[in-house]
Amino acid sequence: MKGRNRFGARVLGVLLVLVLVAAACGDDDDAVTTTAAPATTTTAAAGTDTTEGTTETTEGTTETTAAVTTTAAPAADKPVLVFAGSDTPNVAEPHTFRSTTAYMVTHHVFEPLIEQVPIEGAGGKLTGSTDHVGAGAVSYTVEPAGDGLLATFSLRPEAKFENGDPVLASDYRYTFQRSIEGPGYIGVLLPFIGVGDASQLTVVDDLTFQIETTVQSPLFERFMTFQVFGALNEDVVTANATAEDPWGFTYLNTTSASSGPYYISEFSPDTQVVLDINPYYWALDSIANAGIVVRTVPDATQRAQLVRTGEIDVATGVPERLLPELAGDPNVKIFEFPTSGVNYMAMNVNLIPNVDLRRAIIKAVPYQALIDQVMFGYAEPAQGVVTTPMETHDAAIGANYSTDLDEARALLATSGETDVNLVLGVRESRLIDQEAAVLIQENLRQVGINVEVQVLPDADWAARASAGELPMLIHDWFSWGEDPFYQMQFLTQCGSFVNYSGFCDANYDAIVDSGKFSLDPAVRQDASSQAQQIFWDNAVWAPMWAATRTIVTGKCVTGVKTGYSLVPDLEFATTSDC
C-alpha cells in the first residue's frame, strides 16, 4: 500500500513538473501586447455631401482645388473593417522598402499633397482616375519654370497630425528632404521627376510649399499622390531621432506620426496591426468606417474561407485558382482592377546570346493558355514591356508576341542550336509562376527545347537573378504611376537593378530617355513605339500577361478603392450598406 501511494505521488509530481515547466517558459511582462481592436472614435454626422473638385487651366498653369466627399453612415453605425493580406506588415516606416501589407498600412496613415479623383464603378468599386485634387493641399498649381516645373501647394489650414499639431509646409519639406537624404529607397525614384536636392524644396510660409524640378516630367503630379510623400510630423520624428539614426527610421518602424485618416494604435508584426481613426483628420466625415484591423493569414485558402464566413471583410492575395469558386459564392464580392503591370519570362541575353533561339522561345510560349489556366481569365495579354492596358502600347508590335509552334520550330532550326537545355528559375512563394513555368516547359519541349524548372527560395532567386546567373526567369512588376517610360527604365535600361535579362542597348536607352521627360503625347508615343520595336527585335522577353488585381470582400463591402499604386484604400469602405 505504501509503495502504491509513493508511486501515485510520483506520477502526480511528474505531471505537476511538466505543467510548471511549460508555464514558467512564458515571458513575464512584455510578452503579449494588450491592445485589442480599435474603439470607434469618430463623431461624424449623418448625411451625404459631395462637391466636385474643380480644375482650372490657364496658359501653362493648372490650378486644382480639392473635392470633398462625405458618406452617409453616422459614426455610431460605422463598422471596424478586418483586412487580411498575403504577408505580414513588417515595418511602418514609409521610406523603407516593405511588405505588400505594410504598404497598405502606411497608405492609410500618411497624407500626400494631392490624390486621384475616384471614379465610382459597379458594386461600390472606386478607381483612381488620372485627374487629381488636393489632399494635404487645398489647392495647387504646376507651371513650367525654365527646363523644369514649379509646383506651388497651398496647404489645408485645418489639417492636423494625430497629436493635434498642424500640418505645415515645413513638415512636407522635411518629408521630401528625408526621402532624398535618408537611408530609404525613395531617393532613387525622385530623379524621375527632376528632384534630387533639398534646395529644390521651398517653404514659402506655414501653409505654402513649393517644389522646383529640373525636368518637365509628365509623372510629376502622379508622384505627388504617392503615399511615400505623405507628411511626416517633423517635430515628432526629429525628437525621436538619434545620432545613429538621424532620420528616426527606428521610431517610425512601429508607429505613425500620422497625417492621414488613420493612425497606428497597435503594430505587432505577425499578429495584428490596428488602425484607429486620426481624431484630428481634416475630413473625418468622409471616413466610412470606424477603423481597420489588419491580420495576417499566411495560407491563401484559409484567407478566402475566412472571407466566405464573414470573419474577414477584405482580403488580398487570393490566388486566381480560387476565384471562380468564390465568384459563385453569394457571400463574397470580387473587386477587379485591371492593371498595366507585367508578368514576364525574361531571357538572359548573355547566357542565351542567339536571338533566333530567343525568338523561338517567345513563339513557343502558350500565352492564352497561361491566361486561361494559370490566371483563370483574371489577366489581359501583356504583349510587350509596355503592356496592352498601358498608354503608348503599340498593338502592331505587341501582336508579335503570339504562340506559333511551327514558327518556333523554324526559328530554332534557323538558330542552328541543337540539344538546347535551359534553366528557368521561379520563386518558391509564387505558385502562379511555377504553374506558368510548367506550361511553358511543356510547349518548349514540343519544339525541341528542354527546360529545367528550378523552384528557388525567394532570396536565392533574387541573388541569382541580380547576378545574371539564371538563363530564364519569371518575374512580375507593377509601376506606381503606370508610366511606360518608368517601366522601361527599371526593367530594361542598361544597368538597372531589376534588368534581369542583361539587355543593354545605348540607342534604346536614349529613346526611352527622350520620352521620359517629354510632356508632348506625340513625342512620347513615337519614342515608346520605337523602344517597343527594338525590344521585340532583340527578343528579350516573353511577356506573359498583365494581371487583373483582385480584392475579395464580404458581400456587404462597398467603397474599396485603388489607384496608381494598386494598394487597397479602405478609407471609404464600409459594410453598412446591406
Add this chain to the structure above:
Amino acid sequence: MWRYLSKRLLFSLVTIVGIVVIVFFIVRVLPGDAAIVRAGPYANEEKVEQIREAYGFSDPMLVQFKDYMVGVFTGDLGVSIRTQGDVTTELLERLPASLELAFYAVLLAALIGIPFGIVAAARKGTWVDATARVFAVLGSSMALFWLGLLLIYFLFFRLRWFPGPIDRLAIGTDPPGTITGFYTIDAMLSGQFGVALEAFRYLALPVITLGFVLAAPILKMVRASMIDALESEHVRTARAVGVPYWEVLFRDGFRNALLPVTTAIGIVFGYMLGGNIILEVLFAWPGVGRYAYSAIQVNDLEALQGFVIVVGILYVMLNVVIDLIYAWIDPRIRLGKKVST
C-alpha cells in the same frame, strides 16, 4: 542527485555551445542575399551595400562569428532584417503562443495515447487492440497539414463548430494580462473565464490536429512497453500469488512502462517546439514557427538563427528535465549502478 544534476547541466552547456556554433555556419551557407530582398527592386547596388554594411554582412566571417557569439551569450540575438526589431524580444513575444499550443497538444496526445495503449496491451489480440493499432497507423501516416486542412474545412467552414484559423483570440478581444504567457491560464488566473473559454476555442482545432497525430507514437510506446512488462516473470509471479489484476496492471505493468513513455512524451514535446511551422502557418498561429517561416522567405538570417538557437536550448533543457524525471522515477539511473533486486 546533485552530482548527477551537475553532470547533466555540464553536458547540456557543451551541447548548447555546439548548437550555437553549428547554427552560425549552417545559416551562413544558405543560398540567397537578404540585403537584396531588403533593399527592394528600386534599389541600386549602393543601397544594397549600405544594408550589407549596416547588418555586418560585409564583415569577414570571423568578425561576424565573434560578434555573434558575444551577442548570443549576452542575450542579444541581433536585429531582424525583416521587421527591424530585436530578435530576442520578438522570439520571446511569440514563444508563449507556441508553448501553449505544444503543451495542450501533448496533453491531449497523452490523454489519448496512454489509456488507449494500456487498454490495448491489457486486451492484446482483441478488437480493442486492433482498433488501437489502426489508430496508431492512421496517426503516424497522416500528414499534419492534411489533417489540419480537413478539420478546418469540416469543423470550421462547413459546421462552424470552431472559430476560423485567424489567431489566438477573436478580433476585438483583449488578451489577458501576461502571467505565464498562456492565454488560457492567464485568463483563468485573472478571472476572465470568458476569455479563457475563447482561447480554448481558438486552440481547439490546432490542438486536435496535433494531438491526433502525436497520440500515435505515445500509444505505440505505451502498448509495447506494457506488453513487455505484463509478460515479464515478476508480473506472472504476482498474478500467480493472487495479486489483483488491476493492481498488477498499474503497479507493475504501467510503472515499469513509465520510463519509455516519459521518453516518448519528451521527444514529442521537443518535436513540437521546432516542428510546428506548417501548423502555425496553416492556423495563422502567431508563434515562433510562423516567425521562422517568414524569416526563411526573406533570408532573415538573424531571426532564423535566433529561432534555431532558442528551440535548441529549449530542447536541451527539456532533455535535462526528462533525465531528472528518469532519475527520480528510477534510482538506478542517478546512482549510476545496477540495484540488485
